[in-house]
Amino acid sequence: MPPAPRALLESLFLAAVAAADPETCLEGFIPEPPKGRLVVVGCGKGAAQLARAFERRWNGPLEGVVVTRYGYAAPCERIRVIEAGHPVPDEAGLSASEALFGAVSDLCEDDLVVALVSGGGSALLPAPPEGVTLEDEIALTKALLGSGAPISAMNTIRKHASRIKGGRLAAAAAPARVVSLIVSDIPGDVPAFVASGPTVPDAATRADALAAIDRYRIDVPPAIRRHIESPACEAPHPADPRFAGNTVRIVASAARSLEAAQAAAERMGVAAHILSDALEGEAREAAHLHAAIACEIASRERPFAKPCVLLSGGETTVTLSGTGKGGRNSEFALSLALDIAGFETIHALAADTDGIDGSEDNAGAFADGTSIARLRKAGCDAAALLVDNDAWSAFDAIGDLFAPGPTGTNVNDFRAILVE
Incomplete structure (x- = not known):
């Protein structure tokens, strides 16, 4: 009965939750050791658990940093775990974004970056571009959360108002190869939409972002609107040679x-x-x-x-x-x-x-x-x-x-x- x-x-x-447990879903997705350094970066509500599970399965040296929501940390031995604000970004998230950029700086083609990405990373990684403030990004986040817009539209806007989203973190890691292991919280499991794709670019343009802002009548801060209207905000295209050797894997999904x-x-x-x-x-x-x-x-x-x-x-x-x-x-x-x-x-x-x-x-x-x-x-x-x-x-x-x-x-x- x-x-x-x-x-x-x-x-x-x-x-359902057990099927997406990092302790089991990473099985079969651990990459081969690189000739050079192994650097782990990550973001999202499950980032710390993914980092801990990855550490347990990696026998060689590694280093890195991941960011998760306050209260969602898990103990890691070699990977630094930072907690930050969600669903509204904060100063801790701003520092976390810089820490991720620091982790992937000065890498060479023999190095490997493993990106552990799960939902929630969009808010956890504020990185306003020049002329935009953290307060602007906070205001944008609040406007998006109350807009009723689908996640695809929200993340198209977010990636065009950021220095780290839309594949920009992976671009910063070049010429190192990036392997993205993703727990998808996105309808349709589009990897570039999870956490607004810090290591996975997509083809959406600033014109698409502007169209979404207008369609869903989103009250965007003037500084962000000006930035998205500028050609300087265009996110890198998937065909960019900096992404040529990268791989993306969905390790868990709805x-x-x-x-x-x-x-x-x-x-x-x-x-x-x-x-x-x-x-x-x-x-x-x-x-x-x-x-x-x-x-x-x-x-x-x-x-x-x-x-x-x-x-x-x-x-x-x-x-x-x-x-x-x-x-x-x-x-x-x-x-x-x-x-x-x-x-x-x-x-x-x-x-x-x-x-x-x-x-x-x-x-x-x-x-x-x-x-x-x-x-x-x-x-x-x-x-x-x-x-x-x-x-x-x-x-x-x-x-x-x-x-x-x-x-x-x-x-x-x-x-x-x-x-x-």
């Missing part, structure tokens, strides 16, 4: 994590169906689609027979209009709860695989067919809280926040909906 609904959903989350969760569900005797590993768009709108499918299964057993689990990943967004606390997964869960109210055989978990959803200490929240009735009993207006982007307060009021703590990895959103 399967475990209780919430225990089952949490076990699926843990299976797709692999969802497949692991699917296998875990089926071991417990529950059929599992992956809807998508690359879902984007407004969190509350994505919830409507998931709820419609779940309710159809509950009422008519189509398109799938029950019991079953619906799984999805990707990166939804929230266009901020209120002043509440929350995150995209909590907002998804609250919107879903409104749609499945009264369906007591539907249970859901929406959570960020890095362990943090938004600015609070929860990864997301549980929701079920009784959530709205329980909120009403607690004196809460679920619809009003959703309008105010205050999903955290809603689920806190009924004890349904999900807070596993930092996981050491990041393959973005995880959603599991059980229909009994």
Whole structure:
């Protein structure tokens, strides 16, 4: 017999996270030793765990530095770990960017750089170009986070307002070869979009960045707008000879994590169906689609027979209009709860695989067919809280926040909906 609904959903989350654990996902991706020096650089919410796992698998000499979010550090013996601000950049991140540049300076063609990159690196590595300040980059980050723009558009803008993103760190390492080992939190697993691609260039231009700013009506600081309008901001092209010998490998992704969760569900005797590993768009709108499918299964057993689990990943967004606390997964869960109210055989978990959803200490929240009735009993207006982007307060009021703590990895959103 399967475990209780919430225990089952949490076990699926843990299976998804385990599939992206640096201690296992680096297997088979460790490069051959170079003739010269081995330098490790890295950024992201899982960077310290990746660095520790890499150290354990590397027998020769190495040196390097990685940057991660405050509270996400892991002990390393030979690689320096720096903590910095996320989701809003800070002075520590500015220093970390300079430390990464220092680590790859004065290398030769016999040297090898291993870049350990995971989601979150965009905020952790502020490096404003000439004429732009850290305060400008902070303002840009805040504007992007509340814009509702997809991650591809956000990172196209970010890389054109930076000295380190868009392949520039790899360019600084030339003529050394760079091997990028990436834990992807990006829908579609485009390596150049993870952490805005410090070691992986892409072909997007400043014209694309300007178009994204205008399309999504992003309030960009004037200094950044001026910079992006200047030809000097153009990021290096993938065909640049400085990248010729470099390699890029995706070592973990949402797709692999969802497949692991699917296998875990089926071991417990529950059929599992992956809807998508690359879902984007407004969190509350994505919830409507998931709820419609779940309710159809509950009422008519189509398109799938029950019991079953619906799984999805990707990166939804929230266009901020209120002043509440929350995150995209909590907002998804609250919107879903409104749609499945009264369906007591539907249970859901929406959570960020890095362990943090938004600015609070929860990864997301549980929701079920009784959530709205329980909120009403607690004196809460679920619809009003959703309008105010205050999903955290809603689920806190009924004890349904999900807070596993930092996981050491990041393959973005995880959603599991059980229909009994």
